[in-house]
Amino acid sequence: MAGITAWLTISLCCSLTVADLVGIPTVPFVTSAAGHYDFHQTQSIVVDPRYGNATDTNGWTLIPPTLNDFARTFQEDLTHITGRSCGLGHWHETKALSIILTLDNCSDFVDAAGRWTSEAYRLDITENNITVTGASPLGVWWGTRTLLQQAVLQNGSISTGSGVDSPGWNTRGVFLDAGRHYYPPSFLVEMCNWTSFWKQNTFHLHLSDNLYNNVDIYSLERQLELYARFRLLSDDPAVAGLNKYANESYTLQDFDHIQSACAARGVTVIPEIEAPGHALVISQWKPELALEGQIDLLNISNPDTIPQMETIWKTFLPWFQSKVVHIGADEYVDSQLSKNALAVVYNTFVNAMNDFIRSVSGKSVRIWGTFPPQANYTNNISKDVTIQHWEFFEDNPVFDYINNQYSVINSDDHFYLVQKYSGSYAQQLNKTLIFHGNPLGGAFAPNIFDPNNATNNPPRDSPYVPGHIAAQWNDYGYNTSTYLEAYDAWRNGLPALADKQWGGKLKEEQYDAIFEKLQAAAPGQNLDRTIPSKSSTILKYDLTKDCDNGIVQDLSGNNYNGHTNCTTTAKSSLLFDGTCTLTTPLTSKGKNYTLSFSLNPSVYNVPLFTGPDSQLRLGNGTSTQVMMISAGNAFALNYTLPLNSWSQATLIGRGNQTFFSVDGGKEMEFTTKLGVNGEFFIWANMAMTAPLQTIGGGGFEGEMREVVLVDHA
Ligand SMILES: *[C@@H]1O[C@H](CO)[C@@H](O)[C@H](O)[C@H]1NC(C)=O
Ligand SMILES: *[C@@H]1O[C@H](CO)[C@@H](O)[C@H](O)[C@H]1NC(C)=O
Ligand SMILES: *[C@@H]1O[C@H](CO)[C@@H](O)[C@H](O)[C@H]1NC(C)=O
Ligand SMILES: *[C@@H]1O[C@H](CO)[C@@H](O)[C@H](O)[C@H]1NC(C)=O
Ligand SMILES: *[C@@H]1O[C@H](CO)[C@@H](O)[C@H](O)[C@H]1NC(C)=O
Ligand SMILES: *[C@@H]1O[C@H](CO)[C@@H](O)[C@H](O)[C@H]1NC(C)=O
Ligand SMILES: *[C@@H]1O[C@H](CO)[C@@H](O)[C@H](O)[C@H]1NC(C)=O
Ligand SMILES: *[C@@H]1O[C@H](CO)[C@@H](O)[C@H](O)[C@H]1NC(C)=O
Ligand SMILES: *[C@@H]1O[C@H](CO)[C@@H](O)[C@H](O)[C@H]1NC(C)=O
Ligand SMILES: *[C@@H]1O[C@H](CO)[C@@H](O)[C@H](O)[C@H]1NC(C)=O
Ligand SMILES: *[C@@H]1O[C@H](CO)[C@@H](O)[C@H](O)[C@H]1NC(C)=O
Ligand SMILES: *[C@@H]1O[C@H](CO)[C@@H](O)[C@H](O)[C@H]1NC(C)=O
Numbered sequence: 001m002a003g004i005t006a007w008l009t010i011s012l013c014c015s016l017t018v019a020d021l022v023g024i025p026t027v028p029f030v031t032s033a034a035g036h037y038d039f040h041q042t043q044s045i046v047v048d049p050r051y052g053n054a055t056d057t058n059g060w061t062l063i064p065p066t067l068n069d070f071a072r073t074f075q076e077d078l079t080h081i082t083g084r085s086c087g088l089g090h091w092h093e094t095k096a097l098s099i100i101l102t103l104d105n106c107s108d109f110v111d112a113a114g115r116w117t118s119e120a121y122r123l124d125i126t127e128n129n130i131t132v133t134g135a136s137p138l139g140v141w142w143g144t145r146t147l148l149q150q151a152v153l154q155n156g157s158i159s160t161g162s163g164v165d166s167p168g169w170n171t172r173g174v175f176l177d178a179g180r181h182y183y184p185p186s187f188l189v190e191m192c193n194w195t196s197f198w199k200q201n202t203f204h205l206h207l208s209d210n211l212y213n214n215v216d217i218y219s220l221e222r223q224l225e226l227y228a229r230f231r232l233l234s235d236d237p238a239v240a241g242l243n244k245y246a247n248e249s250y251t252l253q254d255f256d257h258i259q260s261a262c263a264a265r266g267v268t269v270i271p272e273i274e275a276p277g278h279a280l281v282i283s284q285w286k287p288e289l290a291l292e293g294q295i296d297l298l299n300i301s302n303p304d305t306i307p308q309m310e311t312i313w314k315t316f317l318p319w320f321q322s323k324v325v326h327i328g329a330d331e332y333v334d335s336q337l338s339k340n341a342l343a344v345v346y347n348t349f350v351n352a353m354n355d356f357i358r359s360v361s362g363k364s365v366r367i368w369g370t371f372p373p374q375a376n377y378t379n380n381i382s383k384d385v386t387i388q389h390w391e392f393f394e395d396n397p398v399f400d401y402i403n404n405q406y407s408v409i410n411s412d413d414h415f416y417l418v419q420k421y422s423g424s425y426a427q428q429l430n431k432t433l434i435f436h437g438n439p440l441g442g443a444f445a446p447n448i449f450d451p452n453n454a455t456n457n458p459p460r461d462s463p464y465v466p467g468h469i470a471a472q473w474n475d476y477g478y479n480t481s482t483y484l485e486a487y488d489a490w491r492n493g494l495p496a497l498a499d500k501q502w503g504g505k506l507k508e509e510q511y512d513a514i515f516e517k518l519q520a521a522a523p524g525q526n527l528d529r530t531i532p533s534k535s536s537t538i539l540k541y542d543l544t545k546d547c548d549n550g551i552v553q554d555l556s557g558n559n560y561n562g563h564t565n566c567t568t569t570a571k572s573s574l575l576f577d578g579t580c581t582l583t584t585p586l587t588s589k590g591k592n593y594t595l596s597f598s599l600n601p602s603v604y605n606v607p608l609f610t611g612p613d614s615q616l617r618l619g620n621g622t623s624t625q626v627m628m629i630s631a632g633n634a635f636a637l638n639y640t641l642p643l644n645s646w647s648q649a650t651l652i653g654r655g656n657q658t659f660f661s662v663d664g665g666k667e668m669e670f671t672t673k674l675g676v677n678g679e680f681f682i683w684a685n686m687a688m689t690a691p692l693q694t695i696g697g698g699g700f701e702g703e704m705r706e707v708v709l710v711d712h713a
Contacts, residue, residue, distance in 0.1 A: 019161075020505060023150060023153065023518075024498060024514065025505075025506060026499065026506050027504075028164060028165055029161055031159045031161035032160050032162070035127045035159070036157040037126065037127055037128075037129070037160060039151045040083070040084050040156050042097055043086060043095045043096070044087050044098050044099075045078070045086060045088050046090070047088065047091070047101050048102035050102075052066065054136070056118045056136035056138035057136075058136065060268035060270065061263045065141075065263060067137040074101075074141070078148065081152060081521050081523060082151050096128050097129065098129050098130075100130065100131040105135060109164070110166055111167060111168055112168030112169060112460050112503055113462065117166050118135045118139060119135065119136070119142060119201070120134070120139050121134040121139040121143035122165075123146065123163050124162045132144060135166075138201075138266055141265075142165070142266065152517060152518055153514055167501075168445070168446070168460070168502065169465065170467060171446075171468070172200045172446075172498065173469055173501070174202070174203060174471070175469050175470065176188075176204070176206065177473045179206045180209050180210070180473075180477050181481065181486075182229070185258045187484070187486075188203070188262075190524070190525045191203070191525075192261065192269075193525045195494070195498070196262075196524075197522040198495045198499070199266075199498060201266055202268055202270060203269050204471075205269055205272065207250075207272055208229065208273050208281055209274055209278045210226060211477045212296075213475075214677050214679075215280060215295060215296045216293055216335070223280070224283075227478065230242050230243045230273075230281045230285075231248070232255065232319070233249035233250065236315045252319055268322050270324060270366070271322065271325055272326035273312060273327065274330065275298055275309055276297060276309075276349050277296065277331045278296060279296060279297065282298060282309075282312075286304075286308060289308060293334075294335075301345055305349075306349060313353070314360060320361075324366055324386070325363050325365060326367070327354075327367055329368055329370055330367075347371060347379045347380060348379055355382075364384060364386065367385055368388050368394075369388060369395040369400075372394075373404055373406075383404070386407045386466065387409070389411060389412060389449060390471070391412070391413050397410070398455075401464075402458050402462060406464065408464060410447070410449055410467070410468040412449050413425065414433060415433070416471050416472075417429065418476070419481045420476065420485075420674060421476060421684055428489060429470070429493025431496060435496065435511070437451040438454075439453060439457070444497070445500055470490070470497055476676055478632070478633065479672050480684065482614070483631050484689065528590045529589055529613065529689050533558055533711060535556070537557075537711075538558060538586075538709045538710065539558065539560050539586065539692070540707070540708050541553075541554065541582070543582075543704060544572035544573065546568045547568060547574075552582060562584045563583050564580065566696065573705040579697065580696060582695040583693065584695070586611075587692060588613045588690065589690040589692060591653045591689075592653055592654050593652070594652050594713050595650065595692075595707075596708050598649075600647075600704075601618055601643055602643055603618075603643070603699065603700070604619040604624040605617075605619045605621045605699065606700040606701070607694075608696070609651075609690070609694070610691050610694045610695075613689045614688045614691045615691050616628055617629060617634075618640075619640070625639060626641055630689075647662050656687040658670045671686060672686050690709060695707070
């Protein structure tokens with residue numbers, strides 16, 4: 001492996017060599033002699049019984065897993081990655097070839113500012129055993145990520161030696177705009193599983209927002225109808241009517257599941273409810289709270305506004321299993337009112353909400369950087385509110401905040417992504433900036449707010465920078481993308497950024513050498529929607545011959561046999577009668593793929609192929625066009641398949657586009673039409689998976705044969 005041989009090597013003496021483990025992030029390490037621990041020989045994972053029930057009380061979550069809990073998840077992951085299945089052993093019977101998980105302290109368990117951190121761990125690796133010593137169970141958990149990564153990169157083993165690894169910052173992760181675009185709980189959990197493999201600990205979830213940054217161009221009637229969402233759904237009468245869209249919401253049960261599943265892998269969900277700007281959903285609920293003329297802003301001078309926001313928070317604070325919550329407080333700007341007038345009421349709002357949330361829940365509060373403190377203001381924002389900086393036109397993190405003893409999380413917009421299109425922002429993370437973003441030379445780090453001007457950056461050891469959160473926004477709404485495209489946008493760059501958020505030393509060429517290998521092995525997720533296959537043909541159903549007791553043989557060699565209760569016709573095809581189906585053991589195939597089939601349909605408005613992430617249909621009731629459905633939206637071709645004649649069809653997923661072609665004709669692309677602030681439209685590509693779980697059903701009548709899925713396009 002090129003990345004491994006490229007160790008940064010400094011000889012200390014004949015048998016000890018400083019050789020950081022190349023991984024994502026890198027791990028400080030000193031190798032001893034030339035030995036390896038072989039994971040395939042592991043006899044047991046042993047938890048120090050003194051700490052089995054210990055939890056990390058210093059992290060962001062209120063539901064920290066115990067060391068035993070983390071050990072069980074590690075055990076599953078080790079099996080997934082090495083194929084080695086071993087039990088959790090007993091301490092007093094610790095055999096050779098064990099992985100020992102324990103806690104202790106070590107003078108090097110410190111962050112970039114030199115403070116003790118519960119997320120640090122020490123690795124001691126001999127040929128006989130491995131000991132992971134965490135500052136807390138969370139530290140042990142990150143240590144197990146290192147073991148798994150090295151098992152992938154070092155062919156099932158890890159070099160002997162030892163190392164102490166501590167994150168430089170305690171806030172490392174992502175922000176996802178789930179206000180303007182819904183994401184189901186299963187997707188959010190899978191994302192936590194993924195980010196956790198890169199040692200990120202934060203998933204900031206934006207739970208309310210609206211489309212259009214310029215609602216004031218519309219009439220009041222129209223403003224009251226614009227897309228605005230509040231994603232939490234409670235039956236508490238205090239918030240009745242706030243959320244009118246039950247099917248794209250999180251109930252308490254959903255939110256509990258998301259939070260506990262993320263916490264199980266060391267990731268804390270930080271919820272955000274946005275006000276007093278981006279608050280159209282609240283004005284639609286209580287129009288009397290809106291600022292006249294621009295109703296996505298709340299009128300803080302209305303004496304009912306703060307109490308209503310307190311009511312919302314009072315309802316949902318008990319749902320939140322984090323020590324900190326985010327109250328938004330972003331972009332409170334109005335063309336009619338002066339900045340100063342707005343700042344005064346804004347500060348009143350933030351301080352009131354901060355006092356309220358602290359007093360009823362003990363939680364602390366984050367806001368987006370908006371109105372920095374000024375010497376002549378009487379109500380500057382309390383210094384115990386953490387500022388999340390995003391743009392220099394809002395604030396200067398050092399001069400406005402850090403020099404006045406405020407803590408500032410770095411979410412500067414040079415790492416902002418906006419789905420599919422933006423006049424200002426990228427759709428992919430800038431890898432050059434990640435590896436070379438320090439204006440003084442070297443890589444980006446959480447203290448780099450400004451990649452061009454070092455004067456705007458605090459020192460690396462500043463105690464006022466909790467860390468970095470990379471944001472992904474959905475400015476153009478619900479139909480811009482599938483759920484998985486949120487992952488696609490981060491896939492290639494986020495792990496590299498995670499190395500920098502931790503304080504790792506990965507070089508760009510090392511990243512390029514190891515990323516795909518680690519990505520393919522990352523446990524608890526299959527966001528690429530890959531399907532193991534012996535050859536490039538993944539699935540092949542002939543359907544021309546009688547099937548045996550409803551079993552449809554897969555001729556690809558992969559044995560992905562299907563089940564059907566449809567019948568084979570005399571014309572050598574499978575006959576779909578409207579109710580019968582052909583089900584496969586597969587769900588979805590991500591890019592790249594070609595799914596081909598011969599089809600003779602006799603009705604419209606029916607599904608052809610259905611999977612958990614997408615569906616291919618012949619019409620939807622109002623249109624007979626061929627269309628894909630994903631994330632609840634229809635993406636139609638300007639094309640209708642003929643009825644009662646055979647067509648040879650192909651669905652193609654190539655890169656970030658999806659195509660359909662018939663009888664070898666021109667490839668037609670499924671696209672989406674984005675409305676940009678109600679001003680103009682943009683057509684954008686859609687990356688949709690091949691739907692594979694069910695063929696037919698739902699009223700589909702017609703014949704089919706020769707269903708073939710290959711892994712290229
Ligand atoms: C840990 O917790 C489990 C379950 O609550 C309990 O059975 C066990 O006795 C505890 N172990 C220790 C060492 O406290
Ligand atoms: C390590 O030190 C920290 C900070 O002093 C303390 O909170 C923690 O309990 C110690 N952990 C162990 C395992 O001794
Ligand atoms: C781990 O292996 C080392 C070296 O063989 C040995 O000294 C140590 O006692 C072992 N630790 C445990 C807990 O078995
Ligand atoms: C505070 O001082 C600045 C700079 O002199 C001035 O522009 C602003 O109007 C003052 N703000 C208030 C609330 O008085
Ligand atoms: C789609 O892929 C092309 C080619 O790789 C790339 O140029 C383009 O930026 C991508 N579009 C999006 C929205 O990611
Ligand atoms: C990425 O960042 C580098 C360094 O700041 C810059 O030169 C380059 O233009 C950026 N690339 C894109 C596509 O924005
Ligand atoms: C760099 O930042 C400092 C402090 O904000 C500012 O005074 C200076 O003008 C900036 N330099 C450049 C070249 O923009
Ligand atoms: C995510 O991880 C949890 C805990 O290991 C696991 O139960 C769940 O199945 C994983 N999710 C996926 C999609 O694999
Ligand atoms: C096939 O199975 C489906 C689902 O179990 C059922 O709804 C349907 O009636 C069955 N159709 C036939 C023709 O057996
Ligand atoms: C059916 O699809 C068409 C074409 O995309 C779309 O305009 C229409 O809104 C859809 N109707 C329903 C009920 O989803
Ligand atoms: C759809 O296709 C028809 C026939 O090919 C063509 O006349 C029409 O202009 C197309 N419509 C759009 C919106 O592209
Ligand atoms: C998919 O196809 C595109 C276009 O041919 C290519 O650039 C890309 O590397 C392929 N991706 C995979 C995962 O094979």
